[in-house]
Amino acid sequence: MAEQKSNQQHRTFDNKDARLKHNFPYNMANTTRNDQLSHHTMSKVTTTTKSKTTATTVGVVACALKQVNGVNISLCIDSVIIEEPLQISLIYNDTLGKEQERVYLVTMRTPGDDVNLVTGLLLAEGIIKRADDIVGINEQFDLDDIDQNKTNHNEIHVQLSPGVVVDWALINRDTTSFSSCGVCGKSSIKSLELRNIIDLDTSAGWLSDHIIPHFSEQLRQYQSMFNQTGGVHGCALFDAQGQLLLSSEDVGRHNALDKLLGKLARSPEFDALHKITFLSGRISFELIQKVLVSGISILVAVGAPSSLAINMAKRFNLTLIGFSRDGGFNIYHGAFRLNLLNDN
Numbered sequence: 108m109a110e111q112k113s114n115q116q117h118r119t120f121d122n123k124d125a126r127l128k129h130n131f132p133y134n135m136a137n138t139t140r141n142d143q144l145s146h147h148t149m150s151k152v153t154t155t156t157k158s159k160t161t162a163t164t165v166g167v168v169a170c171a172l173k174q175v176n177g178v179n180i181s182l183c184i185d186s187v188i189i190e191e192p193l194q195i196s197l198i199y200n201d202t203l204g205k206e207q208e209r210v211y212l213v214t215m216r217t218p219g220d221d222v223n224l225v226t227g228l229l230l231a232e233g234i235i236k237r238a239d240d241i242v243g244i245n246e247q248f249d250l251d252d253i254d255q256n257k258t259n260h261n262e263i264h265v266q267l268s269p270g271v272v273v274d275w276a277l278i279n280r281d282t283t284s285f286s287s288c289g290v291c292g293k294s295s296i297k298s299l300e301l302r303n304i305i306d307l308d309t310s311a312g313w314l315s316d317h318i319i320p321h322f323s324e325q326l327r328q329y330q331s332m333f334n335q336t337g338g339v340h341g342c343a344l345f346d347a348q349g350q351l352l353l354s355s356e357d358v359g360r361h362n363a364l365d366k367l368l369g370k371l372a373r374s375p376e377f378d379a380l381h382k383i384t385f386l387s388g389r390i391s392f393e394l395i396q397k398v399l400v401s402g403i404s405i406l407v408a409v410g411a412p413s414s415l416a417i418n419m420a421k422r423f424n425l426t427l428i429g430f431s432r433d434g435g436f437n438i439y440h441g442a443f444r445l446n447l448l449n450d451n
Contacts (some may be wrong), residue, residue: 109359122208123400125399152415157299164220164332166217166219166356167335167336168187168189168331169184169185170184170186171183171184172279172436177285183244186336187359188332188339190216191215191216191218191261192216192217193214193215193216193221193224194212194262194263195210195214195265196211197223200267200269202272209273211234211265211278214228214339214362215358216358217339217356217358220369222244222355223365223366223370223371224357224362224365224369225244225263225265226238226241226365226369226373227369227370227372227397229364230242230400230401231368231397232367234278235267235271236274236347237313238330238372239268240271241266241267242266242267242268243265245264245266246262246264252298259353265323279308296396304400305402305444307403307404307423307424308402308403309443310444311444312343312443313444313446314381315446315448318348320409320431320432320433322326322349322385323387325349326341326342326351326354327341327342329343329351330354338358339356339363340357340359340363340388341356341387342354342355342363342364342386342387343355343367344367344370344377344382344383344384344387345382345383346381346383346397347383352377352382353367353374354367355367355370361394362406364384364394364397368398371401372401379403383407384398384403385405385406385431386408386410387409388408388409388442389408389410389429390412390413390427390429391413392413392415392419393418393429394406395425399423404425404426404441405425405426405428405444406427406428408428408429408430408431409427411429411430412427417439420439420440420441422441424440426438426441426444427440427441
């Protein structure tokens with residue numbers, strides 16, 4: 108009797124950008140300009156039979172629904188954002204030099220950019236110091252998914268460099284603190300202080316204030332998933348001239364930023380000096396933490412910051428800007444980095 112075929116396969120990637128670009132199915136570099144500029148539309152179906160629709164953008168799926176408009180009811184096909192779990196496991200050497208593997212966490216995310224997501228997350232959490240600390244990434248997927256032409260991987264195994272020390276006690280302590288209201292404020296700031304976050308660049312007046320209101324419009328042009336679904340967060344990296352360098356999207360705000368910072372870490376042509384992070388939503392302390400670890404000194408968002416986010420920005424001298432909309436914005440800290448033309 109023939110040996111039963113395993114229902115699971117593994118795909119392995121090394122840390123070389125070129126190989127990842129050509130083989131990794133979720134790389135945003137594969138998104139076409141037409142996809143990026145597509146608009147959120149709904150197509151009316153004239154019969155009650157469901158039509159077969161193929162989503163053109165990774166991370167988006169077609170969904171049949173009934174649209175009610177007054178007394179009219181129509182059967183339509185709409186696009187919705189995908190939300191699926193991703194289990195991240197770390198492969199590392201213990202203090203005796205023996206290789207170990209352990210589940211780090213399970214996160215809900217939009218599939219399509221898992222390598223950058225994991226890289227940014229591990230950087231933000233202090234597991235790694237640089238992208239090169241990851242020597243290999245192995246994705247596990249089901250053969251059934253391949254047969255059905257699906258691209259939803261739900262497990263990823265990260266091989267860390269032998270020199271990376273994984274402090275599970277600290278990881279568990281941080282996780283407990285961040286999940287407990289009332290202690291998360293002091294714990295989060297203390298955790299960053301213990302990581303010895305490098306001082307941010309304190310150059311003055313390098314960003315003109317008239318550039319900031321244009322960030323949102325520029326990001327929207329590259330939000331292919333948002334333009335199709337209307338249900339996704341986005342973020343981008345800009346330079347001092349207002350040029351969009353990198354962008355990312357995800358159903359979760361934290362994941363979108365992790366993807367962006369993962370791209371930055373894996374892009375040798377860019378660094379954090381005189382760069383701006385732009386967020387499409389509100390600003391929580393977790394997002395401040397991620398930006399601080401990256402070394403970027405200005406954070407701009409469409410939404411409002413929390414009180415703890417403002418306190419953290421002041422503590423680490425981050426320029427924090429919120430409510431960037433309708434041609435204006437609020438500066439909560441760090442105005443010295445801006446060239447304010449009408450500053451009195």
